[in-house]
Amino acid sequence: MRRHKRMKSEADLDITSFMNLMIILVPVLLLNMVFAQTAVLDLKLPLGDSVGSANPEDVSVEVTIRQTGMQVVVAAGGASRIIGDIPVIEKKQNYKKLSEVLQQVKKGFPDKKDVVLLSTPEIDYQTLVAIMDTARTYKTVVVASVVDAVLFPEVSLGDAPAIEKASTEVAL
Numbered sequence: 001m002r003r004h005k006r007m008k009s010e011a012d013l014d015i016t017s018f019m020n021l022m023i024i025l026v027p028v029l030l031l032n033m034v035f036a037q038t039a040v041l042d043l044k045l046p047l048g049d050s051v052g053s054a055n056p057e058d059v060s061v062e063v064t065i066r067q068t069g070m071q072v073v074v075a076a077g078g079a080s081r082i083i084g085d086i087p088v089i090e091k092k093q094n095y096k097k098l099s100e101v102l103q104q105v106k107k108g109f110p111d112k113k114d115v116v117l118l119s120t121p122e123i124d125y126q127t128l129v130a131i132m133d134t135a136r137t138y139k140t141v142v143v144a145s146v147v148d149a150v151l152f153p154e155v156s157l158g159d160a161p162a163i164e165k166a167s168t169e170v171a172l
Contacts, residue, residue: 058076059074059075059076059109059112060074060075060076060114060116061073061074061102061105061109061112061114061115061116061152062074062075062115062116062117062118063098063102063115063116063117063118063131063135064118064119064160064161065093065117065118065119065120065123065127065128065131065160066119066120066123066160066163067088067120067122067123068087068088069085069086069087069088069093069094070084070085070086070093070094070098070131071084071085071086072084072086072098072101072102072105074105074108074109083101083104083105084097084098084101084104086098086101093127093130093131095130095131095134098131098134098135099134099138099151102115102134102135102138102151102152103138103151106151106152112152113152113153113154114152114154114155114156115135115151115152115154115155115156116156116157116158117131117132117135117155117156117157117158118157118158118159118160118161119157119158119159119160120159120160121159128157132155135151135152135155136150136151136152136153136155137149137150137151137153138151
């Protein structure tokens with residue numbers, strides 16, 4: 001028996017069909033891709049009483065958010081004034097009334113750009129975001145089209161002070 005060694009030539013790798021697939025697939029995928037749009041809101045945290053005492057002429061607008069409702073306070077020169085108490089309606093915060101009160105404050109202080117939101121720990125994230133959006137802009141009609149007008153675009157966050165309850169104890 002004779003054994004013949006056959007010389008086997010190495011097979012070339014044929015990637016033509018794969019390249020054709022990639023030429024079609026890549027542009028189709030790129031055209032159909034949804035680009036993620038993320039909005040970044042630059043928050044400024046309040047620095048405490050030292051900033052307020054350094055320049056008493058500054059006006060500060062504070063919105064205190066609690067489970068029972070919201071309170072808008074304007075402080076200037078060491079004196080503060082409650083502009084609006086906004087109770088909850090059917091266990092939901094009244095964003096429309098908050099917008100109206102903040103628009104009233106903006107008319108009094110048109111150059112004011114910042115607002116401080118003070119919330120209690122039990123306020124959920126979605127409510128806080130909705131209040132931030134309400135404090136930043138409001139819908140208005142200009143030349144027969146609805147636009148977003150600017151209220152207070154610079155939003156700061158903080159903790160709401162605890163409610164002081166009247167003591168029922170009798171001192172001896």
